Amino acid sequence: MSLYVMKFGGSSVGDIERMKRVAGRIAAKQDEGHRCVVVVSAMGDTTDELIDQAKQLNGQPPAREMDMLMTTGEQISVALLSIALHGIGRSAVSYTGWQAGFRTDETHGRARINEIVPRRVLESLEREQIVIVAGFQGMTLDGEITTLGRGGSDTTAVALAAAIKADVCEIYTDVDGIYSTDPRIVKTARKLKEISYDEMLELANLGAAVLHPRAVEYAKRYQVKLVVRSSFNHNEGTVVKEEASMEQGVVVSGIAYDKNVARISILGVPDEPGVLAQVFGKLAEEGVDVDIIVQSGVQNEKADFSFTVALSELAHAKEVIEGLHSALPYREVTSEDNLVKVSIVGAGMVSHPGVAAQMFEVISKEGVSIKMVSTSEIKVSCVIESSNLQKIIQALHTAYNLDTEEQAFVGGPKDRR
């Protein structure tokens, strides 16, 4: 008998029929002799509809009141799922985030979990009930309702699994598991049996949308065994754990890409100490996240440097830099926005030197030029022109022996949280 946390996203409980199917799936797990704690997101479009209503009343609704509004979405889900389980003769109980003991800080809209006090969840498990917990939400010490922000329901599931010492945390979603790359781009993409936390974290950070990085971080910190699988079929999913058993000869586990990337170059900057600190300090202050930074060689005491930001923050970042011009004399600022960042990720890289060089060679053989490079212990990222995305990912996928014969399963609408 194991203790499972099962997390179902919004599309998995998108309507009454899907809700019934999820209830059946939970009941089947219980029939196998397991205890179940279930985390659910808001149904399908509920969240969007609530946001739309709020925007009709106020273009800039206050974050506290939005949290009051949005948390009703998950509360409806948990109540209905519990009602569905009772309907098939199961004893179930639903809890809001605060009832389940999620204590957060006071940052409405993207609160951080300070503590979980799962007394009631554990008591209900003692009574052999199926426990259903609203994802994405918590409460401050002062009794204010908060939401956890993006990836919130995954984080709820993983954090709860850690708090109640669950054996497994299953993330049910609209894809079969974690793939070697996006199956919509590479038809021969392969579903991974296992992947390590670190690899998953890189993939998630690099644009693989299946799991939110924050949830993976939690899983790694508390050593929660994750399984990512489909809520629409019974295929085996992908296991995310500390040390994934390395397959023979596999150096690269997955290839990720991120289209939300733009490059800014500042040309002819005085080569003086503190210049970089000045630029990136100001950008951080203004809330602009900078990813890859490259400084080119110095000529005539003037330097050029480039960095990437999210495409959605490009205009804002340029404004910030133009605002610095009086304090920081530079010749020119340029930017580029038809870019994509392609990354290879693999724990095997640590013991296999030359992986980066191989990547550059594959890209160059395809006649594509690399704009920027960034590396870490287990990943190499290259920024290229976005028109080359498909060609390069396919070439890398083949070069690193990731192709499979099977056709990948690509599911329904994306889960949001």
Next chain:
Amino acid sequence: MSLYVMKFGGSSVGDIERMKRVAGRIAAKQDEGHRCVVVVSAMGDTTDELIDQAKQLNGQPPAREMDMLMTTGEQISVALLSIALHGIGRSAVSYTGWQAGFRTDETHGRARINEIVPRRVLESLEREQIVIVAGFQGMTLDGEITTLGRGGSDTTAVALAAAIKADVCEIYTDVDGIYSTDPRIVKTARKLKEISYDEMLELANLGAAVLHPRAVEYAKRYQVKLVVRSSFNHNEGTVVKEEASMEQGVVVSGIAYDKNVARISILGVPDEPGVLAQVFGKLAEEGVDVDIIVQSGVQNEKADFSFTVALSELAHAKEVIEGLHSALPYREVTSEDNLVKVSIVGAGMVSHPGVAAQMFEVISKEGVSIKMVSTSEIKVSCVIESSNLQKIIQALHTAYNLDTEEQAFVGGPKDRR
């Protein structure tokens, strides 16, 4: 500067436009220099839609889970109303029932308020915020979410007004106030300027749907001054308070009717002690409320008696009585269901004898026979055939000098809670 509790029902906040109008109305009250605490019901059809979804999953959803589900309706309303108020530049804060300090017993679906601890409401008022509280809901000591059942939002408003010592509790609804009788039946029905708690309680119990009896009871117990008025216009409403100033010559203040009534007669029952206790004890045990009871004279040691129950409980009540036949030998059980109970209510009756006799005379002049009668200090009820309803109410309305020249305002769809 006064402290107002303003309660808006579901039809008053039925859509985004109405929500905006309510926000404007609250802001206007604040501009007059008053402090405002607002109680809101779920928007329009929200409650019905939630019930419908639940029923699709489970014909008999458990009450606890229904409370989890239903309370989201009011939480959405309070959040949106607060967002609307922020949108017009007001500082507002929304609270769920439990946040506002409503502590109830554990009877899910129809919980009773044990205590109100309005600390946060008072603190927000100190900060000059408009406080918006979800009606109809509370929490048990163990942190379970409950609903107050029928009339719940009115009760929330009145109980909160008592707890925070508000000067006035305004109930905004879809009619102009309390009328001398139903304006849809009698065109010359008159809006009352004032009415006493006791009269209002009788009217509410006798079928006048504007206020729930439970809310009136609370108001009487805690001496909360109520004003019932329309959310769709600015007409003066009706004041409900302890001693309504008696208008000259007014003995009867209002006429109510209730179509949800049926009569059961048990004929040829042994005239022995304990028979009535046996019948009505069993009915109470089975949850059947009995209203008027009449026992006729005894013949040959056999008695006949009749009583009324809600029409909706007639079948159930008859089953219960048939189940008693082995223990209680009776000759026959009959029932009648095309009935209506017409009641006259007036505090003036106490000092004006002969009011009941006058009522019987009016009814008899119309050629209508009275099936049953029930009286209290300030009301007389007669059960008659329902086909005579309009004729009798009109005749009584004229006989007691209640007619007015004005045309009554009859508003939009009924508020539910």
